[in-house]
Amino acid sequence: MDKVVVKAKAKVNLTLDVTGRREDGYHEMKMINHSISLEDTLTFETSPEGISLTSDNNQMPLDEKNLVIIALRKLQKRLNVKNGVKIHIEKRIPSQAGLAGGSSDAAAALKGLNILWNLNLSTIDLLEIGATIGADVPYCLIGGTALVEGIGEKITPLPAMKKLYVVVIKPNVNISTPWAFEKLDQREIKNHPDVSAVVQLLKAENYAELKVVMGNVFEEVAFEQYPEICEIKKGLLKNGALAAIMTGSGSTVVGYFQEKKLAEMVWKVFNQKYSTCFFSEISEN
Template identity: 75%
Template structure:
């Protein structure tokens, strides 16, 4: 096989909590993730010209700090691979948005090269490599709806939110993850999401109480520094969302809708105000 194409879906946090800091400095997390139908497409081809990385988006880095290259180097080192490969990223997931675009691309790279190079790595082996790249990479290898704990390595699949539609709004603000964690460490968080309660709501398909149980501890620091992010959340709720939340460390907001027509109406309104707005739906995988 000389060419492999892998889809890399965006990740959304239905809720996110930071429960502590380990001795090695990593943060312990407890979050509920799900995928949405907003995705990058990565193409992997054998090459005689070394390693090349290209993209349709000239704003993303294409050097050794790109998580795609980091994932590739992990596999090269583990298997002593020297052959060339050409990788192209058709980028649709916004960067620095809390949608795990980079992590999803890294997961796609592990999957794609596992096939292209015939490495025969199992899912547990891919997860073991993924957690050394970033906290969201293991989840992005699995996808679907899941409880994610620890530093991202503990993943428990959950019942999915079938046929939910989402409006995704990315403001002009970019929030670097290290900044968000630093601010969070300096602040006493009073309101933590009811992760256990949300898991039960998902199992019972009792979505009426979802908005009250949801939460993201990063909202407190993001809203304080960037009030426009809070305004977007309010706009989503004012335009018919059953629930709305900031995903990841920000700055993207996600509104949840049961009916496609209502989601489309909200999107039509919000995209006039916020240029980077997307209409999507919850992915089942």
């Protein structure tokens, strides 16, 4: 096979809790993730001219800092691969948004190169490699709706969510994950989301009650520094979202809707103010 195309789905945290910090400095997490239809497209082609990475987004790094190249190097080292490859990323997931765009691209690279280079690595092999790249990479290899624990390596699939429509809004604010964790470490987390209750509501398909128990511990520090993020969340709820939450360490806010027409109408309203604003839906593949 000379060419492989892989879709990289955006990840949303339906709820996110930080439960502790390990001696090695990593934080223990407990969160429920799901995929949405917003996606990047990665194309892998065999090449006799070594390794090259291109993108239609001129803002993203295309060197060794890119998680796609990091994933590639991991495979090369593990299996002593010498093959060349041309990789192109059609970028749609915004960066520094809490949507795991880089991690999803890295997971797509592991999948795509595994096929292109006939490496025959199992899903367990890929998960093991993914965990060394970033906390979100193992989940992005699996996708769908899942409970994710530990430092991202413990993944428990949950029942697929019914189709919900989502409005995804990223203000002109970039939040680095290290900054968010540093701020969180400086305070006591008083309001932990009820992750177990969210799991039960998902199993019962009782989405109307989600906003009562879901939450993201990073909201408190993000809202303090960037009140606009909080205003977006309030605006989504005021305009009929059955639930809304900031995803990851921010700054993107996601609103959930059961009615497509209402979701589209709300998207059009926010799209007049925010250039990075998407109408999307829950995706389970």
